[in-house]
Amino acid sequence: MNFLQDPLFGLTITIGAYAIAKGLNRKLPWLHPILSSSAIVLIVLALLRAPIANYQVDVELLTSLLGPATVALGVPIYKHRQLIRERLAAISVSVLAGSITGIVSAGLLVYVTKGSHEVLLSILPKSVSSPIGIEISKLVGGTPELSVxxxxxxxVIGGVWGPAFLYRLGMRDPVSFGLAMGSAAHGFGTARSLQESETAGSFSALAMGLTGIVTSLLFIPIYIALG
Amino acid sequence: MRGFAILLGFSFIGVVIHDTLHVPLPGNVIGLLLFLGCLFAKIIKLEWVEESANLLTRHLLLFFIPYVVGAAALVPLLGNDWVSIAVGLIGSTFAVLWVTGKVALKMQPKEKEGSQ
Incomplete structure (x- = not known):
């Protein structure tokens, strides 16, 4: 099937799946669009026996656009600069606490459930977006593919089930909501927070960036300790 | 298209800085920091980029689909470690949500609560 070789194939099924998932989400609010859209793509690829490696080449345009989309998060952050200034203490302390919790809890849980050493090292940077995770993983001797x-x-976990969890704990304040989502679930959490409100989205974007920076810095002593 | 060009430019400059100066942050985060710097310095006007930025951030999830598809393809290869991985990822994600959210909520200025 020659049409499977055309990059338009991968782009069409991805954007098509996204549009369908958005529509489904309006009828079935519990079905998160990231789950349904990815499932649709996986099903189509499986039915047509199209290799995932080819698909990933097809959609390089979309993965490249994640760069400018991340830069674009500067706009909501800039618009909320006043509120950010007022909450600077809460932002820095909560993001620092969240970053430490992310590394320590992931490592401990894998350790007590007797996961392999490779998994343990690769899971440590899981709270940051994959480009930072790859670098940290290489630094401590994990497997970058696993870290991604x-x-x-x-x-996905934070973006899909995070809001219900936070609401159950009574965190309706958009600032705390956004900080928690961005620090726990990086870009996915930020995408989800932006749907909640622009304020939540901008604090999530800020927490995502800061968690990336803080986590990278926290790994310098871990790296030295590992020798 | 001016907005798109600016956002693409910052993203690209971020990648160039990451590659040449070996800054331990990904290119897109470096680009975001530089872009914020230029917004604050008023080198870039908000109205030049707002429309393009809104379009991209509104559909942020779209750009993650290829990553989720790639991750799903790796699941069958995890072998015996999958229980440990599932416990680690789920437990730790909720732990971070709880800690960050609680700390942020505790440190929220009291007089601001009514205005939210």
Missing amino acids: MFSVVTG
Whole structure:
């Protein structure tokens, strides 16, 4: 099937799946669009026996656009600069606490459930977006491919089930909501927070960036300790 | 298209800085920091970029689909470690949500609560 070789194939099914998932989400609010859209793409690829490696080449345009989309998060952050200034203490302390919790809890849970050493090292940077996770993983001797996967799955868990969890704990304040989502689930959490409100989205974007920076810095002593 | 060009430019400059100066942050985060710097310095006007930025951030999830598809393809290869991975990822994600959210809520200025 020659049409499977055309990059338009991968782009069409991805954007098509996204549009369908958005529509489904309006009828079935519990079905998060990231789950339904990815499932649709996986099903179409499986039915047509199209290799995932080819698909990933097709959609390089979309993965490249994640760069400018991340830069674009500067706009909501800039618009909320006044509120950010007022909450600077809460932002820095909560993000620092969240970053430490992310590394320590992931490492401890894998350790007590007797996961392999490779998994333990690769899971440590799971709270940050995968480009930062890759670098940290290489630094401590983890497997970068595993770290990318862990960071994506973390994003999905936080982005999909995070809001219900936070609401159950009574965190309706958009500032705390956004900080928690961005620090726990990086870009996925930020995408979800932006749907909640622009304020939540901008604090999530800020927490995502800061968690990336703080986590990278926290790994310098870990790296030295590992020798 | 001016907005798109600016956002693409910052993203690209971020990648160039990451590659040449070996800054331990990904290119897109470096680009975001530089872009924020230029907004604050008023080198870039908000109205030049607002429309393009809104379009991209509104559909942020779209750009993650390829990553989720790639991650799903790796799941069958995890073998015996999958329980440990699931416990680690789920437990830790909720732990971070709880800690960050609680700390942020505790440190919220009291007089501001009514205005939210």
